[in-house]
Amino acid sequence: MVMPKMGESVMEGTILKWLKQVGDTIEQDESVLEVATDKVDTDVPAPFTGVLKKILANEGDVVEVDKPIAIIETKANNESNKEASETEDKQEEVLQEPLLQQQEVQAQGIVYRNGEKANNGFYSPLVMNIAKKENISASELEKIPGTGKENRLTKRDILAFIENRDHATAIINETPPPSQKATTEKPMPNLGTPVKSLNGSAEIIEMDRMRKMIADRMVESKRISPHVTSFVEADVTELVNWRNKHKNSFKEREGGPLTFTPIFVQAIAKAIKDFPMINISVDGEKILVKKDINIGMAVALPSGNLIVPVIHKADHFNLTGLALKVNDLAERARVNQLKPDELGGGTYTMSNVGTFGNVMGTPIIVQPQVAIMAIGAIRKKPAVIETPQGDFIGIRHMMFLSHSYDHRVVDGSLGGMFVRKVADYLENFDTSQQV
DSSP states (O other): OBOOOOSTTOOEEEEEEESSOTTOEEOTTOEEEEEEOSSOEEEEEOSSOEEEEEEOSOTTOEEETTOBOEEEEOHHHHHTHHHHHHHHHHHHHHHHTTTTOOOEEEETTEEEETTOEETTEEOOHHHHHHHHHTTOOHHHHHHSOOOSGGGOOOHHHHHHHHHTHHHHHHHHHHSOOGGGHHHHOOOOOOOOOOEEEETTTEEEEOOOHHHHHHHHHHHHHHHHSOEEEEEEEEEOHHHHHHHHHHHHHHHHHHSSOOOSHHHHHHHHHHHHHHOGGGSEEEETTEEEEOSSOOEEEOEEOTTSOEEOOEETTGGGSOHHHHHHHHHHHHHHHHTTOOOGGGGSOOSEEEEOGGGGTOSOOOOOOOTTOSEEEEEOOOEEEEEEEEETTEEEEEEEEEEEEEEEEETTTOOHHHHHHHHHHHHHHHHTOOTTOOO
């Protein structure tokens, strides 16, 4: 079993915890260990069924992608124990050489090395990248209390330190050296509360890491792309009636809700096929037209932050497939169980601001994409209904679509026609289809 590739730019991972022990029987696709990368923490499944014969990489080790981490004995192995033993020896030799290579990451003149032992254990790539971004010095890093195995510094430890850095730094600086701790050490205060008072008239809440990333990316997007937003109002009465008719049977059969999101994704995917120049990105003075239609959907997390999992090749799914995919990604996003590949590769993004009761919005583009659509709340409104016998006023379900686009490469005609096309697909929704 080798360290799998967990993202386009991920070249190594840190073993956090082995979920199976030597001698345990493992089923194919059953989680065997937890691995941390600079993007995400995730479980690694077994590639096949067998018995875990030997663990080749310990918890805390940094292992390159495609390097061996364990020996799993299958039926074929039992028939040739000698060959398996020889293979194991070779794999251990291959592992030992690159396992603790001295890959340097510099931040403010401080050098961290993969695999280097500190007071708290190994520094994982995730911890080192956070330290680099937050300008945490090596001396600070060594003094942060670790809660991992053998006092290893974990992502949770360093993020807790960052959220309360001023207070935590003062506490850490007052902590006596190891030789004095036996007589002078005091219990560390709880650093988990990020709120501090200021003159009794205001509170300061430190941004968590995700909020800082969102802030940086939004500012960068506005700097890169001149945003223009077009609005269209759509009559989705027939669509609403169709969903009301099928939502209960869908939930009974599939165990999850039938939301409007997969219907919106389907309409956007169809419109992208009609207007492929929306499905592009900009590289300097070149325009890259993407062949795959990968639609990101903004999901609100319990913390209040947003994350954007991606439905890859969304145009290849039928409505049932989209509904199941949307539910799966949304559920796993809220419990931090998304894989790195599920957060990258998007070519277009939608945000359903209607879930917050908003009728419209002006969304900010996810770089390097060139457009994003906000879906407003569906409301009953009086509207003019045209018929061969004449026009009349009726109660209809109406909603606004807000389309923000990069005016460097998307002109108003294209941006406006695209959002109008999405509205047309929603207004002419095929109510005869099953889900």
